[in-house]
Amino acid sequence: MNSHDAGAQNAGRRHRVVIIGSGFGGLAAAQRLAKADVDVTLVAKTGHHLFQPLLYQVATGILSVGDIAPSTRLVLREHKNITVTLGEVDKIDVANRTVHAVAGHIDFDLPYDSLIVAAGANQSYFGNDHFERWAPGMKTIDDALELRGRILGSFELAEITEDEEARRQLLTFVVVGAGPTGVEMAGQIGELAHRTLKNSYRRIDPADARIILLDAAPAVLPPFGEKLGEAAKARLEQLGVEVHLNAMVTDVDSTGIEIKDADGTTRRIGAACKIWSAGVQASPLGTMLAEQTDAEVDRAGRVKVNKDLSVPGHPEIFVIGDMMSLDNLPGVSPVAIQGGKYVAKQIDRELAGKQSPTGRPPFKYFDKGSMATVSRYSAVVKIRGFEIHGFIAWVLWLVVHLAFLIGFRNRLATLFSWGMHILGDKRSHLSATSRFVYGRRAIDRVYGDSIASSLDDRSPGS
Template identity: 70%
Template sequence: MIIGSGFGGLTAAKTLKRANADVTLIARTTHHLFQPLLYQVATGIISEGEIAPPTRQILKDQDNAQVVLGDVTSIDLEKQVVHSSLLGHDYSTPYDSLIVAAGAGQSYFGNDHFAEWAPGMKSIDDALELRGRILGAFEQAERSSDPVRRRKLMTFTVVGAGPTGVEMAGQIAELANETLKGTFRHIDPTDARVILLDAAPAVLPPFGPKLGDKARKRLEKLGVEIQLSAMVTDVDRNGLTVKHADGTIERIESWCKVWSAGVSASPLGKNLAEQSGVELDRAGRVKVGPDLSIPGHPNVFVVGDMMAVDGVPGWHRVPSRADATPPSRSRPSSRGAAPPSVRHSSSSTRGRWPPCRGTAQWSRSERSSSAGSSPGSAGWRCTWSISSASRIAW
């Protein structure tokens, strides 16, 4: 049995394709999510379907594998049973060998109430929520005659200067300075203020000073304001409070806030530790052996963002898998095309389509359509809209 359909779980399932074993993969979603590109969904560069192919579709030709939907609530190591729930019904599934790849979630460092006002970016729902808030901020500013309110609406704050935060801040700045430039009548999107904050003294601290300095200069060139050694102490509807290294307190009025400051491993790690005595690190990751098993249970393995392992030659722990890609600025020439890593999940005609810039997505025109037509010709149009899934508190 495999818990989780992320990189670790899906790789494990595919690796067992020719094994003499029945493979059951259980996950809380029906798709595999390519998390490194969530920030592009959040800013409308790509659609959510391009980074979330159905797990069953991926494994449909693997005869020894089945996918079941469910939220794993606990693991009984003694009885070798996984307990899960789905739509109010409880299930118990026995296993011979278990691979736990339940990943990690957003960490607010004990301030979970921040989540209401500063969403993280760990799921498709998170990205769609942020897309609505980001684009909604410009739309509200367009209709507001109050300069103070406009300034708050057009101030975007990103907490956390790791890869996700760097990418997000840069993409919002590019959205304001390039994609939306000249498209509004009552506001100038280039007046938007994008602020990147981190309690650490450097950008991209896990990647060393050379890369961090390069990312900082690139962001500053895009117009992003960077505040380092700046700890966010409070977040509310209208903004956030920051404590700087010299002890000064600053209040930033900002309607749209993004949280990318930390991760914590799945609570299943604690569940395993309580039964087996295995150690957890500060982020809740399970300290496994060189073969990724937990002590006393050679048939139970922990992989991906849930695991912590030291002392293995050639192995070095990196930040969360979702944050494992270097910062990059999407090139306009590739806009509208599926990212190479997930291109298999999009239309076979995608490669023929001209780029669709910024927050735009290609869609079939309701007024005219012709078989075989492509974007840029009759029957197609380039458009964007606020996500209907967003739950915006206007």
């Protein structure tokens, strides 16, 4: 037991654990501590736990928001030692062991004995943040709903315009980033255009839509290897998706996107709807921690943690998920979940006197593989050197993602929506309003950029 724990005991209170973020890592840590002799406060800027891997299905009308974003408070309500608090953490005071947060016009402090930072990552525009206005990313529910409105709105406006050039721009969709999210998004827009919306318009044929997936890298799905990347590329092209590789985005505006190819030439693609999925930047809380400790951050803002996921020089502070940098581990949900469980276990064992902070075993990640869906009946899966693609991979993808959803009701609703989509090509959630599309811009105009960013939920945790 360290001196801080002894002080807590003498004060007649239990060890206080503060968890920042309600994503995969934060939620896993909280659930693992549910039966420990601690008081846990989970603070997050949103009131829901977001199942981010299926966010693109909200954007393309397959699933509803509620299917993938259950209330964090309801998920944890049976655990009496856990308090869920809504608030955006804007300051961590390492010396005084307090976290400062803001919720609306209310600000407050949360003292801690152990701190778990799992605030996730935001979309990265590689220093070109002004691209976001015209090419939203897909990290939050707001992003998904905005993109749904932009995608559907493009078809609607194309139906009524008399200008042929404007119609071509409206029916051109550009997805930037050929990683899993970009591939999944491009595939679903292809299915929307060629299947779901077929015969739904009178003046346009949705199948005339031009769908472009582009990336500065030379391959699709680079982490999956050449074989699976080529399989995904071939399937996308069957859906009518144009794949442009070695193509770096140099500018984005309201009517299109400018690209620099590998040979140095530049070109412009006229497109009303642009979607960004090309990179992530860790929460700024990582840099804040580094400024107060011996920790360093990498180029993506991730904290370089010790083998036990703690911050150098501060065994009471842990960083997990998309915010941590350790052994080149990828920013995927299994890493966050395993990290959250590991950290919670160390805290529990130390409070029980079974080990000391210096005796912690190193975190070991068990790689369960990677997978991405390309379209209906087609996915790619890589598990410990074993590579498959096509229908069997797609079935595996369905099973795994269904299993990881939180709650029986969400699994059942998702299974029903998937059944409607698979068997009848029905999408029950194709509604969109102008508020989805223009809400962020309206907030910018009324309140200014600083308040707009605080109202946005771009950092859901990891």
